[in-house]
Amino acid sequence: xxxxxxxxxxxxxxxxxxxxxxxxxxxxxxxxxxxxxxxxxxxxxxxxxxxxxxxxxxxxxxxxxxxxxxxxxxxxxxxxxxxxxxxxxxxxxxxxxxxxxxxxxxxxxxxxxxxxxxxxxxxxxxxxxxxxxxxxxxxxxxxxxxxxxxxxxxxxxxxxxxxxxxxxxxxxxxxxxxxxxxxxxxxxxxxxxxxxxxxxxxxxxxxxxxxxxxxxxxxxxxxxxxxxxxxxxxxxxxxxxxxxxxxxxxxxxxxxxxxxxxxxxxxxxxxxxxxxxxxxxxxxxxxxxxxxxxxxxxx
Amino acid sequence: xxxxxxxxxxxxxxxxxxxxxxxxxxxxxxxxxxxxxxxxxxxxxxxxxxxxxxxxxxxxxxxxxxxxxxxxxxxxxxxxxxxxxxxxxxxxxxxxxxxxxxxxxxxxxxxxxxxxxxxxxxxxxxxxxxxxxxxxxxxxxxxxxxxxxxxxxxxxxxxxxxxxxxxxxxxxxxxxxxxxxxxxxxxxxxxxxxxxxxxxxxxxxxxxxxxxxxxxxxxxxxxxxxxxxxxxxxxxxxxxxxxxxxxxxxxx
Numbered sequence: 172x173x174x175x176x177x178x179x180x181x182x183x184x185x186x187x188x189x190x191x192x193x194x195x196x197x198x199x200x201x202x203x204x205x206x207x208x209x210x211x212x213x214x215x216x217x218x219x220x221x222x223x224x225x226x227x228x229x230x231x232x233x234x235x236x237x238x239x240x241x242x243x244x245x246x247x248x249x250x251x252x253x254x255x256x257x258x259x260x261x262x263x264x265x266x267x268x269x270x271x272x273x274x275x276x277x278x279x280x281x282x283x284x285x286x287x288x289x290x291x292x293x294x295x296x297x298x299x300x301x302x303x304x305x306x307x308x309x310x311x312x313x314x315x316x317x318x319x320x321x322x323x324x325x326x327x328x329x330x331x332x333x334x335x336x337x338x339x340x341x342x343x344x345x346x347x348x349x350x351x352x353x354x355x356x357x358x359x360x361x362x363x364x365x366x367x368x369x370x371x372x373x374x375x376x377x378x379x380x381x382x383x384x385x386x387x388x389x390x391x392x393x394x395x396x397x398x399x400x401x402x403x404x405x406x407x408x409x410x411x412x413x414x415x416x417x418x419x420x421x422x423x424x425x426x427x428x429x430x431x432x433x434x435x436x437x438x439x440x441x442x443x444x445x446x447x448x449x450x451x452x453x454x455x456x457x458x459x460x461x462x463x464x465x466x467x468x469x470x
Numbered sequence: 471x472x473x474x475x476x477x478x479x480x481x482x483x484x485x486x487x488x489x490x491x492x493x494x495x496x497x498x499x500x501x502x503x504x505x506x507x508x509x510x511x512x513x514x515x516x517x518x519x520x521x522x523x524x525x526x527x528x529x530x531x532x533x534x535x536x537x538x539x540x541x542x543x544x545x546x547x548x549x550x551x552x553x554x555x556x557x558x559x560x561x562x563x564x565x566x567x568x569x570x571x572x573x574x575x576x577x578x579x580x581x582x583x584x585x586x587x588x589x590x591x592x593x594x595x596x597x598x599x600x601x602x603x604x605x606x607x608x609x610x611x612x613x614x615x616x617x618x619x620x621x622x623x624x625x626x627x628x629x630x631x632x633x634x635x636x637x638x639x640x641x642x643x644x645x646x647x648x649x650x651x652x653x654x655x656x657x658x659x660x661x662x663x664x665x666x667x668x669x670x671x672x673x674x675x676x677x678x679x680x681x682x683x684x685x686x687x688x689x690x691x692x693x694x695x696x697x698x699x700x701x702x703x704x705x706x707x708x709x710x711x712x713x714x715x716x717x718x719x720x721x722x
Contacts, residue, residue, distance in 0.1 A: 175605045190587055376583050379543065380644070381572035382600040 176386070184393025195398055202402025202455060205355035206448050209348065210410045213447070214440050216344045223337050225433045227304045228259075230333065232311060233324040234297040240319035248317055249297060255313070257306035258299055266295040305334030355455060364463055374467045384468050391460045399456025403448045410444070411437060494518045494554075495652060495683050496542070501551035503537050503707075511537040513707035514551070519685070521651070524678040526694050527687045528718055529704035535687050538704070539656055542685075543575060544568050556651055573601055576645030576682075580657035582637040584629040584644075590616065591625040594643045601648050615643040619673060635666030642673060646682070653677060655686045659693065667693060691718040 188195045234252070236245055245263075253261050264272075270291045301307060307330040311323050377387045414437045422432060496519040503512040512534045519525055529535050540546040541553055544560050553560040556574045563571055584593050594615055598608045616622045619639035629637055638658060645653060655674060659667035671686075671693055678684040688694060694701060694717065701716030702709055711719060 173602050173604070175608070176599065176602055179599050186587075372583070373585060376585060377596075377600065378569075379572065379577055379583070380597050380600050381569045381648075383566070383569040386569075386600060 180389040180393055183390035184397060187390055187394040188397060195394075198398045199402045199405070201358045202355070202399060202452055203405040205351060205358065206403050206452055207406035207409060209351050209355075209451070210406050210444055210448055212344075212347055212351070213444050214410060214414060216340060217440055217443070218434055219340050220337065221435050222431065222433055223333055223340065226431065227330075227333050227337075228300065230301070230304050230307075230326060230329055232299045232301070232307065232314075234299065234314055234320060235294060235322045235324070236296070237319050237321045238293050240321075244319045245295075248314075248319060251317065252297060252299060252310075252314060255310060257302050257310055259302045260300045262298045262300075264296050264298055266292050269294045269296065303334070304330040305337070307334075352451075355451075371467050374464070378468070387468060388461065388464050391464045392457060395456035395460025396453050397456070399452040399454070399459075400449065402456075403452025407441075407445055407448055411441065414440065493521050495521045495523075495556055496685075497552075497554040499552045499554075501541065501553055502549045503534075503541060503546065504549045510707050512541070512548075515704075515707070515709055516551075517702065517709060517712065519683060521683055522678070522681055524675065524684045524697075524699045525686070526697075526699055526701045526716075527685060527704065528689070528694060528701060529710075532706065533704040534707040535704055536656075537707075539654065539687060542654060543577065544571060569600075573648055574650055574652055576648070576650040576653045578638065578641045578645050578653070578655040578658050580660035582629070582634075582641045582661075584637060584640055586629055589626050589628055590621060590632070590640050593629070593640055594647050597644045597647050603648075611647055612643075615647045618646075619643045633666070634661050635663075635669060638662060638666070638670055639673070642670070646677065650682070652683045652685065655684070655688075657688055658686065659688065659690050664692075671697065694718040 234248070236248075240248075249261060249263060252258055266289055270289045273291060299310070301310065307325060311325050314320055314323050374387055418434045422429070422434070425432060496517075498515050498517050501512055501515045502510060504510050515534070515538070527535055527538065537546065541548055541560065542555060544563060547561055555571070558571055558574075560571070585596060588596065591612055594612045595608050598611060603611070613622060613625070616625055619642055621636060621639050621643065624632065624636065629640065632640065638661075642658075653674070658670055658674070662670065667690060674684050674686065675697070698715045700712070700714050701718065703711045703716075703719045
């Protein structure tokens with residue numbers, strides 16, 4: 172491509188935007204509105220998933236041994252459990268540690284009073300934290316089948332509820348994002364269609380002169396991508412401004428749930444949201460302009 | 471700075487012309503064009519146009535003139551028969567070769583078809599951008615072409631600020647700036663008063679004298695009769711007459 176063609180393309184792309192300023196504004200607003208909804212929804216869902224995830228991380232399965240289980244066997248069991256893919260981490264808690272923890276929780280500093288021996292002598296155990304709590308029952312039945320294991324403690328209700336919430340969130344996310352994308356594509360292609368019909372004659376003149384499809388299309392693509400980019404930056408700025416305020420408001424209103432509500436920082440949300448939104452914006456602009464111009468290129 | 475037409479002649483084309491003076495630049499061989507739901511728009515037309523000829527194509531509406539133009543520009547494909555333009559079989563052109571093919575034919579329309587948002591200079595320069603001419607050449611060729619059609623002083627004007635005659639001159643400059651071997655004018659004087667019509671026809675004649683093959687589709691009886699050029703008369707999709715130094719034939 173010649174430099175003159177490149178600059179011509181850029182210049183015409185930008186001029187097109189201003190020449191059809193009402194159409195451009197309508198396209199930018201439509202894109203912005205759709206991507207704003209997308210962004211808000213994305214922020215809510217990632218936070219929700221983060222809350223569920225941190226709750227899941229606290230759920231653990233405890234493995235207690237038979238009194239006659241040897242230390243070697245316990246180590247073996249530990250390795251077998253460690254090897255399971257659903258296990259995130261495993262930690263051995265000795266009888267002393269178990270008693271220290273228990274007594275500190277229930278008696279405070281004066282726990283040693285009245286106990287000459289460790290009442291939890293046979294309560295040394297493994298604490299297992301999982302990658303995915305939905306796999307808990309499978310893991311539990313596996314561990315129960317191992318020799319030397321007396322009992323496995325689990326909180327089935329918590330685990331089921333959390334994994335249920337997690338999959339519900341995933342379904343809702345997929346559903347709403349699909350719906351939003353459909354609405355965006357419909358609205359945006361409508362707006363682009365109106366804009367392009369205005370320039371139908373211009374395209375046919377270019378074609379009669381002997382312009383290649385590429386030459387005709389390039390300024391429209393520049394225009395579409397620029398509109399898409401501006402349309403994606405506006406909602407990002409708005410969400411960026413609103414995010415911390417909303418988080419502060421929610422945290423303030425639901426102080427009771429303070430320990431449960433682990434919100435992501437605006438930086439964490441934007442590290443994913445910004446590239447996705449900008450990508451979708453530019454992508455919608457690109458696809459929209461290419462598809463709509465193509466119809467008029469067959470002259 | 472005033473340029474004369476002589477200075478703008480493409481010498482290489484002139485050379486070719488002298489080497490191969492009898493070559494036909496446009497050949498139609500038993501061309502049939504049928505639209506999906508009607509009778510033949512063109513019904514087995516055969517004709518040859520030599521390089522450097524000046525030809526009028528006349529006929530009432532429905533005679534097939536517009537279809538002929540669309541076929542020559544490869545906007546439509548013939549249903550049957552072959553069309554050869556500047557050595558290229560139009561029906562066998564691949565889609566991506568069409569733009570390059572069209573650069574052989576400068577085209578002027580009744581309604582001028584200028585880009586309304588661009589000034590005179592940009593309208594003409596656009597044709598050069600399309601063929602990816604160098605910026606230096608564009609800066610040289612566009613003013614030259616504008617003074618040729620007598621619009622050097624109005625290069626900044628937008629089409630809306632020009633008279634019909636002036637707009638048609640801009641269209642002519644745009645059609646010729648890339649130096650095509652063929653100029654196709656579809657009712658070029660249809661929207662012009664007699665004075666402007668004559669000026670445009672004089673320009674076309676000058677252009678033809680310098681080697682460009684000129685095809686003019688027109689209804690203008692006075693001009694056709696006065697210019698004593700080859701006249702092809704069409705009626706209902708067939709050629710009724712084809713005469714050197716012919717005249718406009720009345721239907722009635």
